[in-house]
Amino acid sequence: MSSNTINIKLRVWRQNGPEDSGRFEQYTLDNISTDASFLEMLDVLNDQLIAEGKEPVAFDHDCREGICGTCGAVVNGQAHGPEKGTTLCQTHMRTFGSGQTITLEPFRAKAFPVIRDLVVDRTAFDSITQSGGYVSVRTGSAPDANAIPIGKEHADKAFDAATCIGCGACVAACPNASAMLYVGAKVSYLSLLPQGEVERHDRAKNMVTTMDSLGFGNCSNAGECEEACPKNISVENIARLNRELLKAALV
Ligand code: FES
Structure with a gap:
């Protein structure tokens, strides 16, 4: 084995469909480049499984650049794996040691039913977003938006909140599966x-009402969501949401 490859063991959750009870299966992968991304490692595993005439592991991915929010699995108990502020697709195999066993599971939450293996149905997030509705004011084109003066503190906080990619790691990490x-x-x-x-x-009232109706749990300030978020979204946004709800109840 050269110094920039590792041998790993994988325990992967395999589930044929929503009705299947599922089980872990173990695989061995040798000579995985430490420069490979986590998803490239899964590609290698799937090539190996296909060559053996077995079913490849189903996992979600799209951009592989940390921007679309499609990827995600629980790696050794951590949503999106061990690297803070990093999506699974941007995690590299140099994060792991040779000989290590890596356990892979789907995000587990009542509102995110497993479709197959590591793929879960996150339609519930789409429903919440839809219930928030549209912005009715005419926003014009990009230069028009830039012409509206917005204080830097507000602009920065709005930008930080807008970097949420909707991956669902916050739900997977929360002991109550709260969104x-x-x-x-x-x-x-x-x-x-x-x-x-x-x-x-x-917007605040409708999104929270929809969230509650879809089986997400309540927030108990555990803070695991912020810890797991690959975009470092702050729990300050939860406090702001609660203030928005309070104001909405008063008007
Ligand atoms: S595949 Fe797009 S964020 Fe990971």
Whole structure:
């Protein structure tokens, strides 16, 4: 084995469909480049499984650049793996040691049913976002948006909240499977900007009502969501969401 490759053992959750009870299967992979991304390692595993006439492991991915929010699995108990502020697709195999056993599971939450292996159905997030509705004010083109003066502190906080990629790691990491960090981020960036002012109260109320109806749990301030978030979304957004809800109840 050269110095820049590792041998690993994988314990991977295999589940043929939503009705299957699922089980772990163990695989061995040798000579994996430490420069390979985690998903490239899974590609190698799947090539190996296909060559052996077995079913490849189903896993979600799209951009592989940390921007689309499609990838995600629980790696050794951590949503998106051990690297803080990093999506699974941007995690590299140099993070792991040779001989290590890596356990891979899907995000587990009532609102994210397993479709197959590591793929879960995150339609619930789409439903929450849809219930937030549209921004009714005419925002014009990009130069028009730049012409609206917005204080730097608000602009920065809105931008930080808007970097949420909707991957669902916050839900997977939360002991209550709460989606409050996701909803907090989505409500926050619009409530911080003048363009989001008109519907701010309805938006907060509707998104939380939808979230509650879809089987997500309540927030108990565990803080695991912020810890797991690959975009470092702050729990400050949950506090802002709660303030928005309070204001919405008063108007
Ligand atoms: S595949 Fe797009 S964020 Fe990972």
